[in-house]
Amino acid sequence: MKYNKLKIFNDPIYGFIRIPNDLIFDLIADPYFQRLRRISQMGLSYLVYPGAHHTRFHHALGCMYLMQKAILALRYKAVDISEEEEIGLLCAILLHDIGHGPFSHAMEHSIVKDISHEHISLQFMHELNRKFDGKLTLAIEIFTGKHPKRFLNQLVSSQLDMDRLDYLKRDSFYTGVAEGNTNADRLITMLNVVDGNLVLEEKGIYSVEKFLMARRFMYWQVYLHKTSVVAEQILISILKRARFLLDKNHRLNASSALMYFLLNEVRVDNFDCQVLDQFSKLDDIDILSAVKEWQNSDDFVLSTLCQMLIDRKLLHIKVRKEPITKKKLESKKKKVQQRFGLKNEDEISYFVFTGKLENRAYNRKHQNINILRKNGKIVDVAKLSDHLNLNALSNTVTKYYICYPKEAV
Structure with missing residues (x-):
């Protein structure tokens, strides 16, 4: 009898999350990935917010779910994403945080010496690629930004990626800090691709403003509490x-x-x-x-x-x-x-x-959030926004x- 690998997870944020194929199932079942069940998403934040006990495992599945929605939204707008690229995207976002150690960022300064979790994630991906006979080669290309389609990497790692969309919504939910809640569905629906880069349609600008404000609130109220x-x-x-x-x-x-x-x-x-x-x-x-x-x-x-x-x-x-x-x-x-x-x-x-x-909610010098205007022009969100605070959010605020x-x- 063939083992059914098309399982369903019941997620408190999004409802049912389906495993789309056998490769994703086998990755999730791998001991490397199962370890994320024992890695807290928010480190010691539960000492402030008692509900913040969710794990990196939760987060990775949530990111995969949002990536599935983003792929559907972009294909609906005739953006070319092949079946192989879809699998590569889902694997890349599923494994993007696999290199986090216990209590996350504290470990980057004590257990290992100045090694980022991104570097360790890549090491895990290379090892899993050997285990899975090269099936993650495309995912690694996307993760490292070496794939010719730049927007694929931007979906995984940018200032408006599936990682940020999930962790803000998820951390807001588990901490009870309502100011961090963002409308991920609205943002994903507004995504598009122009000249190989990810952009957001102009009618989604207010959702971006709310997203950046939510990020600022979450950093001061939660992550940097x-x-x-x-x-x-x-x-x-x-x-x-x-x-x-x-x-x-x-x-x-x-x-x-x-x-x-x-x-x-x-x-x-x-x-x-x-x-x-x-x-x-x-x-x-x-x-x-x-x-x-x-x-x-x-x-x-x-x-x-x-x-x-x-x-x-x-x-x-x-x-x-x-x-x-x-x-x-x-x-x-x-x-x-x-x-x-x-x-x-x-x-x-x-x-x-x-x-x-x-704390800097928006970096205007790296991986900008670009808005696609109705006249076809591409404009940085901070220039286009009529929100008085958005320019200020581009500045680094330092406290001692x-x-x-x-x-x-």
Whole structure:
């Protein structure tokens, strides 16, 4: 009896999502992809928004669903997308986030050294291409922007791609932040292709404005929420401290996958198949179980940081428009040193530190959102819009923060 691979997922955002073919089914069933069920989409944001427990697995399926709709909308307007290109697009968008590690962006600064999740996604895609006898070659061409039809890559990775359309709508739903909700159907219906590039028809301009405003709201209210920021910084510090202690022959318990990355410095030039195999075994469970274990460590810094995260008794964070002065930073450090009896500057810096937050809703210099006017002209959305804020959204807004234990200061 032939096994039925045309399954259906019931998604809380879009309803039923159908698996279109055997290749997509087999990709979803692969252990590399199933790992995404154990990778949170929003990292530690659930410490602020309790509903934000959805996963990268959810998101990838949602992106595939929106891509199916985009292909239908473009074909309806006589845009040439072959059956092979359709499969390539669906595979590319399905796998676009497969390289995310546990708690996502925090890992790009601690588990691996300055390696982006896009680079790791591409490594996974090459490995899966070997497994699937070259069936992902076209998907990789689209993902890397090497396909001659530029709009295929723009559907996967641009300022108005299926990735952004899904995560804004999905994260808005699970956090309950209504301002982030966007009309993905309306935007997709307005898509078109001119001279090989993705454009949006003029009648969809107000939907684009709302989309960009929603992105700005979601970054300040959710992704860059000060509590999420300080929680992520604490997690980065925990892993940094664990690595430091292991270098000093201090004994720590952790899963074999996590221990591999703590004991070895992984960089772009040594990220090979062996490293990829170890990375594929790493997920949120490894990190959380280690943090739970390490809160009992005899190292004061490590145990205190872990307890903060487990009990949600985080460092206090103050956000300002101006950079934090050196005088203010040193004053906080001195008080914390006295309160905790810390020995050196390095230990104090785990508890008192500064940083900055940057947010730009629209980048006019890279992968612009172009509007197709009724007269056939192509115009950048920021020039055409009568929305007073859209030009302002093209500027980078920078805020500065300082973190410290409130009880010590």
